Amino acid sequence: MAELADLTRTAGADVAGSDVQRRAQVDPAHFIGMGKVDELRELKMEGAFDLVICNDDLSPRQQRNLELELKTRVLDRTEVILEIFAQHARTHEGRLQVEAARLHHLLPRLIGAYAYDRQVGGRRGGVGARGGFGEQQIEVERRRIRKRMRDLEREIEQVRSQRHQQRTGRRRAELATAAIVGYTNAGKSTLLNALTGARVHAEQRLFATLDPTTRRLDLPTGRELLLTDTVGFIQKLPTDLVAAFRATLEEVTEADLIIQVVDLSSASVEEQAKTVEEVLTDLEAADKPRVVALNKVDLLGPAARRRAVGALSARYRGAVAISAADRSGFHALLEAIDKASRGDVVSLEILVPYGREGVLAELRRIGGVEQTDYVEGGTRARGWVPRHAARRFEPYATISGRA
Ligand SMILES: Nc1nc2c(ncn2[C@@H]2O[C@H](COP(=O)(O)OP(=O)(O)OP(=O)(O)O)[C@@H](O)[C@H]2O)c(=O)[nH]1
Numbered sequence: 009m010a011e012l013a014d015l016t017r018t019a020g021a022d023v024a025g026s027d028v029q030r031r032a033q034v035d036p037a038h039f040i041g042m043g044k045v046d047e048l049r050e051l052k053m054e055g056a057f058d059l060v061i062c063n064d065d066l067s068p069r070q071q072r073n074l075e076l077e078l079k080t081r082v083l084d085r086t087e088v089i090l091e092i093f094a095q096h097a098r099t100h101e102g103r104l105q106v107e108a109a110r111l112h113h114l115l116p117r118l119i120g121a122y123a124y125d126r127q128v129g130g131r132r133g134g135v136g137a138r139g140g141f142g143e144q145q146i147e148v149e150r151r152r153i154r155k156r157m158r159d160l161e162r163e164i165e166q167v168r169s170q171r172h173q174q175r176t177g178r179r180r181a182e183l184a185t186a187a188i189v190g191y192t193n194a195g196k197s198t199l200l201n202a203l204t205g206a207r208v209h210a211e212q213r214l215f216a217t218l219d220p221t222t223r224r225l226d227l228p229t230g231r232e233l234l235l236t237d238t239v240g241f242i243q244k245l246p247t248d249l250v251a252a253f254r255a256t257l258e259e260v261t262e263a264d265l266i267i268q269v270v271d272l273s274s275a276s277v278e279e280q281a282k283t284v285e286e287v288l289t290d291l292e293a294a295d296k297p298r299v300v301a302l303n304k305v306d307l308l309g310p311a312a313r314r315r316a317v318g319a320l321s322a323r324y325r326g327a328v329a330i331s332a333a334d335r336s337g338f339h340a341l342l343e344a345i346d347k348a349s350r351g352d353v354v355s356l357e358i359l360v361p362y363g364r365e366g367v368l369a370e371l372r373r374i375g376g377v378e379q380t381d382y383v384e385g386g387t388r389a390r391g392w393v394p395r396h397a398a399r400r401f402e403p404y405a406t407i408s409g410r411a
């Protein structure tokens with residue numbers, strides 16, 4: 009409920025009050041029990057609120073019935089998240105994805121008392137004359153929405169293939185890629201900024217970032233890596249949104265390495281870790297090499313810090329405690345990223361003639377150089393490269409290198 013209050017404020021509404029009802033089963037017609045509905049109706053008549061938000065998803069029928077009973081708009085959690093996404097989408101790609109998700113959610117709800125308002129809400133400021141639309145008009149509206157959804161689908165498909173081409177381009181550059189993932193507000197963008205000098209907007213708000221940003225990360229060894237920051241995860245992430253954001257989330261699916269940022273200062277750190285695990289599993293990215301960064305340690309006193317780090321280290325072996333804000337723990341973090349992002353590598357020994365130092369620089373950039381000797385005829389170097397890039401060093405390979 010605290011998170012729902014955060015979401016509500018982020019979406020631009022004030023929280024007038026909150027209430028929880030425990031029931032063995034949800035009421036199929038109203039979601040909450042009739043007694044609770046009566047209570048709310050009275051509060052509504054006293055002018056205590058003009059919007060109801062439910063923390064669980066409502067069926068179109070429950071939503072409509074509640075709106076009719078309470079004579080006010082009723083939103084569910086998914087709709088609040090959709091609203092935030094709509095407000096925060098900046099790029100063309102982001103806007104397309106959000107619109108697709110919204111329409112997908114709206115279509116079955118077009119029968120709802122306030123559904124028509126919802127659809128034209130943007131144009132009329134959200135509160136308009138209610139109801140009064142005949143079946144025929146609704147059918148016209150439905151057809152219009154379906155057509156728009158098909159157009160969006162096509163455009164999103166284009167975005168996807170563009171992203172795919174970009175990724176292929178990056179792969180040609182032979183650089184390994186890492187995706188920064190984590191619960192919303194964990195500090196992902198702050199970490200990307202601190203590691204790469206990027207300037208992604210970071211804020212004490214949920215879903216500050218919707219659009220992925222990729223920057224080059226220079227590891228201390230001289231190796232380069234591509235780092236992508238992307239949309240945060242949340243409990244009960246609406247499936248409409250996950251589907252619509254497929255183009256964006258493929259950055260995670262296709263990364264070589266996952267860097268998971270955990271907000272150690274959050275009261276619900278365990279739940280958040282569990283959610284992230286579920287989403288990664290959905291994206292088929294749970295088994296990828298992973299580095300876990302326990303972030304915001306600067307906010308904890310020594311004892312709380314030890315306790316929190318201890319508890320999470322049990323779940324995530326090798327997790328690194330950091331602060332993206334004051335850059336503590338970065339040395340260990342970069343080392344862990346370096347190790348975990350190597351992937352399938354082969355070691356090699358090459359002899360690079362003097363004057364061709366570019367070859368060594370290349371080896372350092374995409375792999376690693378462990379030892380160099382200056383011998384007659386050039387520089388002899390021992391090191392490693394990703395298996396798929398080994399061929400380009402073959403012309404310099406020395407036979408004696410394998411021993
Ligand atoms: N004290 C402290 N605050 C941090 C740290 N890292 C991030 N923050 C703050 O946490 C808030 C959220 O940070 P973001 O980087 O926007 O988080 P995010 O994970 O990108 O969030 P979304 O994009 O909204 O999902 C901001 O106010 C940051 O300044 C940290 O190590 N210590």
Ligand SMILES: [Mg+2]
Binds near residue numbers: 209210217
């Ligand atoms: Mg962010």
